[in-house]
Amino acid sequence: MTWRDARRASDAELVSMIRRDGIDVLVELSGHSLGHRQTALAARAAPVQVSTLGYPATTGNPAVDVRLVDERSDPEGSDAWCTEKLVRLDRCAWCFTAPPGGVAAAVARPDASAPIRFGSFNNLAKTTPAVLDVWAAVLARVPGSTLTLKNGAFVDEEIRERVGEELVGRGVARARLRLLAPTEDAAGHLEAYHDVDIALDTFPYAGTTTTCEALWMGVPVVTLAGELHAGRVGVSLLGAVGLDGLVAEDRGGYVEIAASLAADGERLASLRATLRERMERSVLMDRTSFCASLHAAYAAMVEARAAGGRG
Structure with a gap:
């Protein structure tokens, strides 16, 4: 695994960095949130570009090929609201990891008749x-x-x-x-x-x-x-x-x-x-199934792009 600090890179520098690294699937997590790099994505930094997790809507960027969702978050008909192709994972599109610190769950209320x-x-x-x-x-x-x-x-x-x-x-x-x-x-x-x-x-x-x-x-x-x-x-x-x-x-x-x-x-x-x-x-906490579903989706995107599709 290689980490690149791109915080101070210009869009042109970031695009060059991604292309030099030979990225097949570029996953962005910001959408239009603070610090996003949508203009770099617009330059087609990678063959397949994916948006997921960090932004709860379409990017509106034609160069972003796919949004990762699931059938509950984006049921049939949701595609009409997105510029991206919606790829629905075969499970929940989120995966939760237990927070550090070991804080105990809430215990039963000592007085069941107390106000809610x-x-x-x-x-x-x-x-x-x-x-x-x-x-x-x-x-x-x-x-x-x-x-x-x-x-x-x-x-x-x-x-x-x-x-x-x-x-x-x-x-x-x-x-x-x-x-x-x-x-x-x-x-x-x-x-x-x-x-x-x-x-x-x-x-x-x-x-x-x-x-x-x-x-x-x-x-x-x-x-x-x-x-x-x-x-x-x-x-x-x-x-x-x-x-x-x-x-x-x-x-x-x-x-x-x-x-x-x-x-x-x-x-x-x-x-x-x-x-x-x-x-x-x-x-929701099954990381193995989440990774398997995610990897299968990425592989299908690369295959679709190679066949001339969008991802």
């Missing part, structure tokens, strides 16, 4: 007014329940207060809200899930790492299936661990699923006790 604690640790940019509407409706359906929100933006007290006011304006008592700034380390971040019973996903831009971390910590996640990839990652992740029943098809269904799960103490306790093992045994 909902939570979301997603990026605040994903928390739209529509999301707040639905979360307020969930709290209204589950008397006494609380909502913990934790994200990087909450280092700013004014932002915390603004979000709190938004929820109060939707009928949620301020005492039912916990708005947390980031923790100092990854272990502290995961330990914060010990105080959450049910995680609420955002929409139409769903969580990815956040969803995996919640599940790893024994916290089930309720998600809303969107029309596009960004809103369907939770569909794929929950399907991979056998929790399709926590996927809602509309906002009313989202509220109903969250409220029903909150009322089922036995199921909540079972999920809390078994979710980590369920993940470990699932395709």
Whole structure:
């Protein structure tokens, strides 16, 4: 394996570097995120160019041949929204690795009759007014329940207060809200899930790492299936661990699923006790099958390109 530090390379230098190395399949993980190199890709740096993981939409770049997805994240018909050819892996398109540090999963609540604690640790940019509407409706359906929100933006007290006011304006008592700034380390971040019973996903831009971390910590996640990839990652992740029943098809269904799960103490306790093992045994953490599926997809792309196709 050879590592190249290309951070300071110009597009022309990067393209030359890739071509000198004789790369057959170039995989980019940034899409249009900060630091992306779409202009280098536009110069056709490699015979087959692939986008995956780091950006939840089409690049819109005709020189990017393929996006790696799966049948849950991008069902039939999704191709119409992409400039790339969609290659659907025969398993979940994501593979989760246990975080370092050995943080224990959340244990069963000592008092099963205590109020339900909902939570979301997603990026605040994903928390739209529509999301707040639905979360307020969930709290209204589950008397006494609380909502913990934790994200990087909450280092700013004014932002915390603004979000709190938004929820109060939707009928949620301020005492039912916990708005947390980031923790100092990854272990502290995961330990914060010990105080959450049910995680609420955002929409139409769903969580990815956040969803995996919640599940790893024994916290089930309720998600809303969107029309596009960004809103369907939770569909794929929950399907991979056998929790399709926590996927809602509309906002009313989202509220109903969250409220029903909150009322089922036995199921909540079972999920809390078994979710980590369920993940470990699932395709979501099966690195061997992930690599095999990925390598087969890459080989098929090279073969297609050699035959005059796109990849």
